Structures are given as C-alpha cells and as structure tokens.
Amino acid sequence: MIDILLISSGPDRSQKIEQLLEGCGIAHRVRAQHGSVPQLRAHAADIKSADLLIVDDVDLEPHDMVSIEEALSHMPQLNCMLVTPAPSTALLMAAMRAGVRHVLPWPLDAHAFAAELSHVWSKKTAGTRREGRVVSLTSCKGGTGTTFIAMNVAHALATQRGKRVLLVDVNQQFADASLLVADQTPAATLADLCAQIDRLDNAFFDACVMHMNDNFDVLAGAGDPIRAGELRPAQLERVLALARSQYDAVIVDLGLGINPLAIHVLDQSDRICMLVRQSVLYLRAGRRMLDIFNELGYASSKISVLVNQYDKHAPVDLQAFEQSFGTSIAHRFSRDDKQAGAALDQGLPIMSVAKGSALAQDIVAFAHMLSPAPQKEKKGGLARLFASKPRDVPQLKTGH
Numbered sequence: 161m162i163d164i165l166l167i168s169s170g171p172d173r174s175q176k177i178e179q180l181l182e183g184c185g186i187a188h189r190v191r192a193q194h195g196s197v198p199q200l201r202a203h204a205a206d207i208k209s210a211d212l213l214i215v216d217d218v219d220l221e222p223h224d225m226v227s228i229e230e231a232l233s234h235m236p237q238l239n240c241m242l243v244t245p246a247p248s249t250a251l252l253m254a255a256m257r258a259g260v261r262h263v264l265p266w267p268l269d270a271h272a273f274a275a276e277l278s279h280v281w282s283k284k285t286a287g288t289r290r291e292g293r294v295v296s297l298t299s300c301k302g303g304t305g306t307t308f309i310a311m312n313v314a315h316a317l318a319t320q321r322g323k324r325v326l327l328v329d330v331n332q333q334f335a336d337a338s339l340l341v342a343d344q345t346p347a348a349t350l351a352d353l354c355a356q357i358d359r360l361d362n363a364f365f366d367a368c369v370m371h372m373n374d375n376f377d378v379l380a381g382a383g384d385p386i387r388a389g390e391l392r393p394a395q396l397e398r399v400l401a402l403a404r405s406q407y408d409a410v411i412v413d414l415g416l417g418i419n420p421l422a423i424h425v426l427d428q429s430d431r432i433c434m435l436v437r438q439s440v441l442y443l444r445a446g447r448r449m450l451d452i453f454n455e456l457g458y459a460s461s462k463i464s465v466l467v468n469q470y471d472k473h474a475p476v477d478l479q480a481f482e483q484s485f486g487t488s489i490a491h492r493f494s495r496d497d498k499q500a501g502a503a504l505d506q507g508l509p510i511m512s513v514a515k516g517s518a519l520a521q522d523i524v525a526f527a528h529m530l531s532p533a534p535q536k537e538k539k540g541g542l543a544r545l546f547a548s549k550p551r552d553v554p555q556l557k558t559g560h
C-alpha cells in the first residue's frame with residue numbers, strides 16, 4: 161500500500177490524477193489537497209506520513225525546487241512526483257538536484273504514470289526484503305577500464321569469496337561487458353528484459369541471464385544507444401530490486417557519464433566506484449564528477465575512487481588525485497597491457513589467464529575489501545559492504 165498526498169492547483173486536475181491512480185492497479189490511499197509548491201510548508205504534517213508526494217502545479221519554475229528540497233531534506237524516504245505542463249530542461253535538472261526523480265508533463269500519460277507508481281511501490285517493498293548489495297562502477301571518460309574491472313571484480317567475488325554475483329551491463333552506448341566473459345551471443349539483454357517487464361519474475365529473470373558458473377551470472381547490456389534509449393528508470397529499478405533479492409552482490413557496469421537513467425541506478429547503489437586513470441584529464445573531470453555526486457546528495461562514504469592502469473612512473477601520482485579530489489584513493493589496479501589484452505582476446509577473466517599477475521592480485525584484493533573473510537572483518541567503510549552472512553559458502557567450482 162502506498163500512502164499518497166496529492167497537492168493540486170485545480171480540482172479538475174486533481175480529479176483526473178485520482179482517476180489515473182484508480183486505474184494503475186497499485187494498492188494506495190490518497191489524500192488530496194489544494195495548493196502549490198510554495199505552500200508546501202503548510203502541509204508539513206501530512207507530508208510526513210506519506211510515501212509519495214504528488215505536486216501538480218501549472219506554474220513550476222526551477223527556483224520553486226527550494227521548497228521541495230527543504231521538504232525532502234527532512235524526509236529522505238519520501239518520493240516526490242511533480243506534474244507540470246512541458247517541464248523545461250532547467251526545471252528537470254533543478255528537480256533532480258533537489259532529489260525529485262519523477263517529473264511528468266501534463267496532460268499525464270496513463271502508461272508513464274503507472275510505471276512511475278510501480279517504481280515507487282518497488283522501492284518501498286525492496287527496502288524490506290533487501291539482501292544483496294549494489295556496487296556501481298562508473299567513469300568520467302571512456303577507455304578507463306570500467307567494464308574490465310567490473311567484470312573481473314564480479315568474477316573474483318564469485319570465485320574467491322563464494323558470493324552469488326550478478327554483473328549487470330547498464331552501458332548506454334555500446335554495451336560490451338558480456339563479451340569479456342563469453343563468446344556466445346546472450347539469449348536476452350537488459351533491454352529485452354525491460355521490454356517485457358510485466359513478465360518479470362525469478363524464472364523469467366533466470367532465463368535472461370548468462371550463467372558463467374554456479375555463482376556468477378551476467379545480464380548483458382542493451383547493445384546500442386537506440387535500444388538503451390528504450391530503457392525506463394522504473395523498469396531498471398524493478399530489475400535491480402529483483403536482483404538484490406537473488407544475489408549477494410550486484411555489480412553494475414554503468415559505463416560513462418551521468419544522465420537521468422544513470423542517476424536512478426546511482427540512487428539505488430550501496431556503493432559508487434569512480435574509476436580514473438593517471439592523466440591530467442581525469443583530475444578535472446573526476447573532480448567535477450565528485451562534485452555532481454555531492455550535489456545529488458550522495459554521502460562521501462558511499463563513494464570510492466579507484467585508480468586503474470596504475471603505473472608508479474606515471475607523471476600523475478596518487479597524491480595528485482588525493483589533493484584534487486580531497487579524498488583518499490580506495491584502491492588501485494596495476495597496469496598490465498599484456499595480460500589484460502590476453503584476457504580480452506580470449507574472453508576470459510584475468511584470474512583464468514594470469515592468476516599470479518599483479519593485476520589479478522589487485523582485483524582479488526579489491527574483492528576482499530568488498531567482502532572480507534569473517535575472521536579478518538574490519539568495522540568501517542568498504543569492509544562492511546558485503547559483511548558475511550551465516551549462509552556464506554566456501555568457494556565454488558568455476559566455469560573458467
């Protein structure tokens with residue numbers, strides 16, 4: 161049951177929204193009141209007890225988001241949906257910064273409205289049955305090694321730490337994570353799954369993922385920007401909610417950059433890993449990316465900066481990053497062109513190609529940081545992310 165507070169600027173519109181709520185098939189209770197964004201404070205008591213605040217306001221401007229931000233800052237669990245005619249890009253960005261993830265144009269499209277409600281519903285229920293942890297890897301530039309590290313860390317968590325792991329490829333350009341572990345064409349991709357989201361259950365999900373070994377599955381990416389453009393945040397959230405309930409760890413290869421879809425995934429991530437390489441280009445872009453994470457309200461404790469292709473002779477050293485970013489580097493992965501290239505050519509994890517290499521060891525070390533062995537468990541930061549559960553199992557047979 162979703163508890164909804166609807167604040168609307170006109171009775172006709174309020175009635176129309178209530179009709180749509182009736183038709184969307186999601187259990188809810190709605191309280192409707194007359195008002196607009198600048199008057200939100202007057203409704204503070206009612207907002208407090210709601211799961212979803214819908215504000216329908218014909219005259220929304222970016223500066224109105226101050227009132228929304230104030231309301232959301234007191235109630236971090238509250239979902240907020242704004243409805244307004246033809247929302248501008250400036251309004252969308254201001255809303256996103258204020259923590260609003262649902263902005264719909266008036267007149268409302270019944271299908272889009274129902275999809276957003278379903279997202280709020282799955283978010284509410286996901287919170288109660290959460291098991292697995294979502295770790296997203298992202299970068300401000302292509303070619304950083306995001307896909308390579310995501311896949312190898314996922315593989316190491318499965319094979320070295322005995323975790324049940326899903327790698328999800330959410331790249332919105334040319335998704336390629338599945339190619340790093342298999343030469344077969346995936347039976348289905350994330351786009352296929354999202355296109356049939358109404359069929360989503362454990363069995364359908366299981367039929368869509370590639371089974372790499374007993375513990376490690378891969379959900380291939382949409383494949384190209386056109387298909388990725390069809391992905392909807394609400395669909396992706398349902399996929400992640402189900403994945404959480406089925407796996408100990410969900411590693412997301414988010415690829416490059418920040419956009420509304422990526423922000424939805426980042427919102428749901430327990431940890432965000434920003435990968436950089438030792439080039440001056442990353443100093444500025446990485447700093448900006450961290451600033452945006454901050455503007456989006458992510459706690460700095462949720463963010464880890466990782467250096468890939470580390471070379472101690474490179475002109476930009478770790479200290480330069482720490483000075484520019486104002487945070488320490490959580491981990492580094494050695495540069496090894498030969499073995500990384502061999503792994504790529506063979507479509508195998510680095511552990512299968514060069515187990516003893518410094519790069520493979522760096523990857524295993526990171527898997528241990530995410531999921532420490534029980535006796536060595538530390539109390540803070542990364543160490544608790546996948547804190548072992550009683551059903552923690554020893555390493556299972558691997559397919560590679």
Ligand SMILES: Nc1ncnc2c1ncn2[C@@H]1O[C@H](COP(=O)(O)OP(=O)(O)O)[C@@H](O)[C@H]1O
Binds near residue numbers: 299302307415519
């Ligand atoms: N630590 C590393 N040492 C050497 N080469 C690497 C390393 N990590 C990744 N690479 C190589 O860098 C290239 C880009 O990697 P990729 O994962 O596709 O980057 P991204 O997903 O960030 O665009 C690939 O050829 C990959 O093999």
Ligand SMILES: [Mg+2]
Binds near residue numbers: 306308331
């Ligand atoms: Mg990639």
